[in-house]
Amino acid sequence: MSISKAAADRGVDAPQPRRERRKEARPGELLDAALDLFVEKGFAATRSEEVAARAGVSKGTLFLYFPSKEELFKAVVRENISGRFAEWNEEFQTFEGSTPDMLRYCLQVWWDRLGATRASGITKLIISEARNFPDIAAFYQQEVIAPAHDLLRRILERGVARGEFRPLDIDYAVFSISAPMIFLIMMKHSLDACAPRNYPLDPGRYIASQVEIMLQGMCVRPAPLEPA
Amino acid sequence: MSISKAAADRGVDAPQPRRERRKEARPGELLDAALDLFVEKGFAATRSEEVAARAGVSKGTLFLYFPSKEELFKAVVRENISGRFAEWNEEFQTFEGSTPDMLRYCLQVWWDRLGATRASGITKLIISEARNFPDIAAFYQQEVIAPAHDLLRRILERGVARGEFRPLDIDYAVFSISAPMIFLIMMKHSLDACAPRNYPLDPGRYIASQVEIMLQGMCVRPAPLEPA
Amino acid sequence: MSISKAAADRGVDAPQPRRERRKEARPGELLDAALDLFVEKGFAATRSEEVAARAGVSKGTLFLYFPSKEELFKAVVRENISGRFAEWNEEFQTFEGSTPDMLRYCLQVWWDRLGATRASGITKLIISEARNFPDIAAFYQQEVIAPAHDLLRRILERGVARGEFRPLDIDYAVFSISAPMIFLIMMKHSLDACAPRNYPLDPGRYIASQVEIMLQGMCVRPAPLEPA
Amino acid sequence: MSISKAAADRGVDAPQPRRERRKEARPGELLDAALDLFVEKGFAATRSEEVAARAGVSKGTLFLYFPSKEELFKAVVRENISGRFAEWNEEFQTFEGSTPDMLRYCLQVWWDRLGATRASGITKLIISEARNFPDIAAFYQQEVIAPAHDLLRRILERGVARGEFRPLDIDYAVFSISAPMIFLIMMKHSLDACAPRNYPLDPGRYIASQVEIMLQGMCVRPAPLEPA
DNA sequence: AATGAATGAGGGTTCATTCAT
DNA sequence: GATGAATGAACCCTCATTCAT
Numbered sequence: 017m018s019i020s021k022a023a024a025d026r027g028v029d030a031p032q033p034r035r036e037r038r039k040e041a042r043p044g045e046l047l048d049a050a051l052d053l054f055v056e057k058g059f060a061a062t063r064s065e066e067v068a069a070r071a072g073v074s075k076g077t078l079f080l081y082f083p084s085k086e087e088l089f090k091a092v093v094r095e096n097i098s099g100r101f102a103e104w105n106e107e108f109q110t111f112e113g114s115t116p117d118m119l120r121y122c123l124q125v126w127w128d129r130l131g132a133t134r135a136s137g138i139t140k141l142i143i144s145e146a147r148n149f150p151d152i153a154a155f156y157q158q159e160v161i162a163p164a165h166d167l168l169r170r171i172l173e174r175g176v177a178r179g180e181f182r183p184l185d186i187d188y189a190v191f192s193i194s195a196p197m198i199f200l201i202m203m204k205h206s207l208d209a210c211a212p213r214n215y216p217l218d219p220g221r222y223i224a225s226q227v228e229i230m231l232q233g234m235c236v237r238p239a240p241l242e243p244a
Numbered sequence: 245m246s247i248s249k250a251a252a253d254r255g256v257d258a259p260q261p262r263r264e265r266r267k268e269a270r271p272g273e274l275l276d277a278a279l280d281l282f283v284e285k286g287f288a289a290t291r292s293e294e295v296a297a298r299a300g301v302s303k304g305t306l307f308l309y310f311p312s313k314e315e316l317f318k319a320v321v322r323e324n325i326s327g328r329f330a331e332w333n334e335e336f337q338t339f340e341g342s343t344p345d346m347l348r349y350c351l352q353v354w355w356d357r358l359g360a361t362r363a364s365g366i367t368k369l370i371i372s373e374a375r376n377f378p379d380i381a382a383f384y385q386q387e388v389i390a391p392a393h394d395l396l397r398r399i400l401e402r403g404v405a406r407g408e409f410r411p412l413d414i415d416y417a418v419f420s421i422s423a424p425m426i427f428l429i430m431m432k433h434s435l436d437a438c439a440p441r442n443y444p445l446d447p448g449r450y451i452a453s454q455v456e457i458m459l460q461g462m463c464v465r466p467a468p469l470e471p472a
Numbered sequence: 473m474s475i476s477k478a479a480a481d482r483g484v485d486a487p488q489p490r491r492e493r494r495k496e497a498r499p500g501e502l503l504d505a506a507l508d509l510f511v512e513k514g515f516a517a518t519r520s521e522e523v524a525a526r527a528g529v530s531k532g533t534l535f536l537y538f539p540s541k542e543e544l545f546k547a548v549v550r551e552n553i554s555g556r557f558a559e560w561n562e563e564f565q566t567f568e569g570s571t572p573d574m575l576r577y578c579l580q581v582w583w584d585r586l587g588a589t590r591a592s593g594i595t596k597l598i599i600s601e602a603r604n605f606p607d608i609a610a611f612y613q614q615e616v617i618a619p620a621h622d623l624l625r626r627i628l629e630r631g632v633a634r635g636e637f638r639p640l641d642i643d644y645a646v647f648s649i650s651a652p653m654i655f656l657i658m659m660k661h662s663l664d665a666c667a668p669r670n671y672p673l674d675p676g677r678y679i680a681s682q683v684e685i686m687l688q689g690m691c692v693r694p695a696p697l698e699p700a
Numbered sequence: 701m702s703i704s705k706a707a708a709d710r711g712v713d714a715p716q717p718r719r720e721r722r723k724e725a726r727p728g729e730l731l732d733a734a735l736d737l738f739v740e741k742g743f744a745a746t747r748s749e750e751v752a753a754r755a756g757v758s759k760g761t762l763f764l765y766f767p768s769k770e771e772l773f774k775a776v777v778r779e780n781i782s783g784r785f786a787e788w789n790e791e792f793q794t795f796e797g798s799t800p801d802m803l804r805y806c807l808q809v810w811w812d813r814l815g816a817t818r819a820s821g822i823t824k825l826i827i828s829e830a831r832n833f834p835d836i837a838a839f840y841q842q843e844v845i846a847p848a849h850d851l852l853r854r855i856l857e858r859g860v861a862r863g864e865f866r867p868l869d870i871d872y873a874v875f876s877i878s879a880p881m882i883f884l885i886m887m888k889h890s891l892d893a894c895a896p897r898n899y900p901l902d903p904g905r906y907i908a909s910q911v912e913i914m915l916q917g918m919c920v921r922p923a924p925l926e927p928a
Numbered sequence: 929a930a931t932g933a934a935t936g937a938g939g940g941t942t943c944a945t946t947c948a949t
Numbered sequence: 950g951a952t953g954a955a956t957g958a959a960c961c962c963t964c965a966t967t968c969a970t
Contacts, residue, residue, distance in 0.1 A: 042929095060288040061376045064965060074931045076967085085965065144372035146434040148289065153438040161435070191445055192454075199427045206371040207389075210381045217419055226420075229457050270954085292940060302956050307941065516744040517832045520944060530952045532946085541944065600828035602890040604745065609894040617891070647901055648910075651883045658886060662827040663845075666837045673875055681876075685913050726933085748961065758935050763962065 043081045043091075045071040050092045055137025055205065059089055059145050086149075093152055094159075096138050100129075101163045108167065115175030116231050122171060123197065123223055131201050131219070139198065140205035165190050172234075181234045189234065196226040271309050273299040275323050278316050283365025283433065287317060287373050287380065318383055324363035326387040332357075333395060343403035344459050350399060351425065351451050359429050359447065367426065368433035393418050400462075409462045417462065424454040499537045499547075501527040506548045511593030511661065515545055515601050545601075549608050550615075552594050556585075557619045564623065571631035572687050578627060579653065579679055587657050587675070595654065596661035621646050628690075637690045645690065652682040727765050729755040731779050734772050739821025739889065743773060743829050743836065774839055780819035782843040788813075789851060799859035800915050806855060807881065807907050815885055815903065823882065824889035849874050856918075865918045873918065880910040 049070035053062040064085050068078040082088040104125065111118050130136055146153040168190045175181035200219050277298035281290040292313050296306040310316040332353065339346050358364055374381035396418045403409035428447050505526035509518040520541050524534040538544040560581065567574050586592055602609040624646045631637035656675050733754035737746040748769050752762040766772040788809065795802050814820055830837035852874045859865035884903050 056375070058288075058373065058376055060286075063963090075965090076931050077929080079966065080929070143430055143434040147437050148285065150438040153435055157435065188445070188450075191450070195424060195427045198430070199423045202371055202426075202430060206374040207381060207385070209375050210378050217416070222416075222420070229461060232460070233457060291938090293938095301954095303940090304942080304956055304958095305954075308954070311941090313940065512831070514744070514829065514832055516742075519942090531944090532952050533950085535945065536950070539945095599886055599890040603893050604741065606894040609891055613891065644901070644906075647906070651880055654886070655879045655883045658827055658882075662830040663837060663841070665831050666834050673872070678872075678876070685917060688916065689913060747959085757933095759961090760935055760963080761933075764933070767962090769961070 042071075042073065042077070044095075046073070046078060046081060046088070047092050047095045050088055051096060051134070051137070054089060054092060054141055055134070058141075059085075059148070064088070089145075089149070090152055090155075093138060093142065094155065096135060097156060097160050101167065105167060108171065115171065115178060115180045116235060118171055118174070119193070119231065120224075120227050122168070123193070123227055126197055127200075127219060127223055131197060131204075136201045137205055139201050143198075143202065164194070168193055175234070180236060182236055184234060189230075193227075193230055196223060270299070270301070270305070271319075274301070274306060274309055274316070275320055278320050279324060279362055279365075282317060282320060282369055283362055286369055287313075287377060292316070314377075314380065317380060318387075321366060321384065321387060324361075325358065325366060326391065328357070329391045329395070333391075336395065336399065343399060343406060343408045344463060346399055346402070347421070347459065348452070348455050350396070351421070351455055352448075354425055355428075355447060355451055359425060359432075364429045365433050367429045371426075371430065392422070396421060403462070408464060410464055412462060417458075421455075421458055424451060498527075498529065498533070500551075502529070502534060502537060502544070503548050503551045506544055507552060507593070508590075510545060510548060510597055511590070514597075515541075515604070520544070542605075546605065546608055546611075549594065549598060550611065552591065553612060553615045557623065561619075561623060564627065571627065571634060571636045572691060574627055574630070575649070575687065576680075576683050578624070579649070579683055582653055583656075583675060583679055587653060587660075592657045593661055595657050599654075599658065620650070624649055631690070636692060638692055640690060645686070649683075649686055652679060726755070726757070726761070727775075730757070730762060730765055730772070731776050734776050735780060735818055735821075738773060738776060738825055739818055742825055743769075743833060748772070770833075770836065773836060774843075777822060777840065777843060780817075781814065781822060782847065784813070785847045785851070789847075792851065792855065799855060799862060799864045800919060802855055802858070803877070803915065804908070804911050806852070807877070807911055808904075810881060811884075811903060811907055815881060815888075820885045821889050823885045827882075827886065848878070852877060859918070864920060866920055868918060873914075877911075877914055880907060 046067065050062070050067045053067055053070065056062075062085075064078055065075045067088070068075045071078075078088070082091060107125075108118065108122065111121070113121075130139075142152065142156045146156075169186055172181065172184060172186050172189055176184060200217075200222065203217070204219075274295065278290070278295045281295055281298065284290075290313075292306055293303045295316070296303045299306075306316070310319055335353075336346065336350065339349070341349075358367075370381065370384045374384075397414055400409065400412055400414050400417055404412060428445075428450065431445075432447075502523065506518070506523045509523055509526065512518075518541075520534055521531045523544070524531045527534075534544070538547060563581075564574065564578065567577070569577075586595075598608065598612045602612075625642055628637065628640060628642050628645055632640060656673075656678065659673070660675075730751065734746070734751045737751055737754065740746075746769075748762055749759045751772070752759050755762070762772070766775055791809075792802065792806065795805070797805075814823075826837065826840045830840075853870055856865065856868055856870050856873055860868060884901075884906065887901075888903075
């Protein structure tokens with residue numbers, strides 16, 4: 017019974033059309049399965065057997081690649097946090113419009129490419145489990161938060177330099193800008209996930225209005241404010 | 245580690261008689277210990293025996309006062325959060341100033357009496373573990389979120405009724421107002437708790453400025469905006 | 473909550489109109505409560521606190537009179553097995569009708585005065601728990617089964633002596649006669665108690681028909697048999 | 701006591717490797733151990749760890765094969781009782797003799813293959829604990845009692861259809877026929893198990909004579925009755 | 929490398945029993 | 950004597966981890 021369930025999950029003896037890489041891909045498949053489950057259930061409630069089953073391997077194999085559930089968790093976080101910033105940085109390096117437009121674009125990209133995707137689960141995961149995994153938290157701080165803040169900081173400094181923004185407490189502004197995004201991501205993966213519509217919120221609308229509000233406060237010549 | 249910890253928690257060298265008759269004090273001591281541990285480790289990772297040990301009693305005694313870990317948690321929420329709404333509601337019932345002042349005062353009270361205290365850890369816990377404990381999420385929604393939103397809603401409606409605010413999408417405004425508070429609390433209990441000063445932020449200043457921004461958008465005759 | 477429940481069970485502070493004997497009656501009241509509960513729930517599932525509550529005393533008091541739950545159980549059984557046989561023996565000593573009538577009367581008395589009453593719970597109790605309490609079983613054998621069998625034996629011997637019955641294997645006949653009674657009692661307290669009407673049985677009808685069948689087999693001049 | 705018992709049960713001096721690979725044998729060994737213990741101590745008093753120990757495995761292994769103590773019990777019932785009905789039904793489907801012979805044969809089979817075996821302890825257990833485990837009682841009612849009664853009912857109906865039996869109150873007759881069997885089993889596992897020979901009874905003889913008595917009452921042309 | 933049967937340390941909860949008052 | 954708060958040994962069950970194959 018439990019035997020066939022595991023077999024079913026991994027597609028029994030089908031010849032895996034697009035997975036001929038098999039062996040080398042193992043750790044990746046495990047990390048992928050683990051990401052899904054950790055995001056969905058959190059660290060404690062995710063059972064290692066379920067991760068293995070979803071990756072199509074046996075429980076023993078999981079421990080062949082990762083010495084413990086905790087190390088698996090750390091590997092999942094490390095695996096999924098990286099690289100994207102290089103690409104985005106470049107995009108913004110070559111951005112040519114006004115800085116308010118740049119900021120609008122930046123937040124929209126953030127939401128579309130991260131917030132709205134499965135990857136936002138990692139943000140939720142980190143924030144939820146940070147206290148139980150301090151080294152993960154430190155790692156995340158270095159690898160994600162710092163680069164992200166740097167990007168925002170550069171945008172804001174560009175605006176000030178070009179005379180579009182008033183002089184700003186930059187750290188503070190960075191913080192104010194990221195807050196709604198983080199908040200949205202947390203809600204999406206917690207209360208909204210169990211009792212949808214506790215928060216009757218359209219993310220796009222919320223982000224857009226928050227950006228305009230921030231810009232209102234930062235711009236030298238504020239645009240007219242829309243109703244909240 | 246766990247061996248000596250229990251002993252230490254109980255106050256090894258205290259000369260108290262083994263069976264102190266303290267029926268009245270017990271529930272409070274247990275709730276206090278439980279709050280600490282729930283905030284520190286989350287709901288799932290907090291073991292009931294550890295709560296008992298920290299309160300200086302045996303495992304069995306805990307279940308003498310609270311029929312289950314879940315009920316213990318609910319009691320913690322009532323003791324530290326929802327039980328205090330009545331009092332706060334009254335405070336606002338009799339508030340006589342302008343509605344913008346009322347809103348400023350409300351958020352300051354929220355931060356001072358909840359956000360800045362241990363109890364704010366509960367908010368973080370709920371958001372972190374809601375998906376795994378739907379009963380608890382539902383309880384919290386009813387007992388905390390709904391009343392809190394009602395309070396905010398009443399304030400906003402007062403502002404509209406008195407002609408201080410423009411007509412508002414109230415649900416949306418309630419949401420926008422709570423977001424910075426929730427965000428602040430999340431950070432305090434996750435990333436900030438492991439590596440303080442990730443966010444070089446003064447909560448009071450952040451909240452104050454967010455309120456002004458919101459008021460800017462809501463008021464009929466906006467006050468001049470300070471720099472972000 | 474649990475405090476008031478116990479208080480309610482024992483009638484709080486009512487002046488106990490018909491229980492002025494109080495102290496001397498304690499053990500009896502405890503045994504009485506325990507009988508009810510043991511019959512209803514069996515030994516393992518009966519909680520000593522509930523016995524105490526039903527008797528109107530505290531948990532501690534129970535252990536003042538009986539050193540353990542097991543001793544309480546034994547005392548309950550001993551207390552309730554006795555005496556009745558003397559009375560019945562006398563009744564039958566002076567019976568003047570035919571022996572078949574005597575047997576019919578005997579079984580009817582057995583059912584009416586024991587089987588149909590709360591006391592039949594003891595029979596069920598003993599049979600259910602005999603293996604876990606061998607000394608109880610021995611005690612019951614001596615105090616109840618032996619006298620009861622003696623009574624039946626005397627009736628049968630009277631029948632043979634008076635030429636009403638054929639020569640009988642008396643032990644065997646005693647057994648055949650008691651079986652339906654015991655069976656009825658067991659059913660009443662087990663399967664019938666949870667899913668009534670598993671056994672579409674009217675006890676009176678069943679006993680009567682069983683007696684007639686037995687008599688049919690034992691009598692010198694059998695009466696015509698009714699349909700089963 | 702319990703320390704050395706577990707060791708003893710496992711076969712202390714057996715030179716087997718600590719992890720014998722015996723997946724096929726396990727369930728059977730566990731069911732065997734469980735039957736012994738359920739019969740000996742009842743359902744509530746049987747601890748799952750002890751079952752595991754008697755089967756020579758650890759606590760966890762038991763739950764690898766049976767998801768709960770209750771399911772273990774159900775499996776024991778299926779293995780030893782209800783799983784065999786199919787075979788017996790077939791036997792009776794093809795029975796070609798007279799219906800009285802069929803009934804005689806049926807009860808003899810019942811006694812030989814169930815009553816006289818360890819499995820009869822389950823019947824006693826059910827009757828003893830039905831009230832405390834309504835789920836189990838319902839299961840047993842469905843899985844055992846109903847099919848058994850159906851079998852008896854079919855035999856009786858055959859007799860009536862073939863003109864061998866008088867028209868019968870079938871439910872009632874089913875009941876009358878099973879009663880002596882149940883009674884015998886109860887005694888065997890309760891009083892007789894502690895002090896054998898309380899009832900100086902040969903089961904075969906008792907059953908045979910009870911059948912004849914019943915037949916006497918049911919048959920169109922009764923055979924002459926033997927002395928009781 | 930891969931498996932999956934087996935382990936055993938807990939985790940939440942219950943309840944007979946104790947003992948300071 | 951009586952109380953009932955407190956204890957702690959069990960109990961059922963889970964699951965990360967191990968290891969013989």
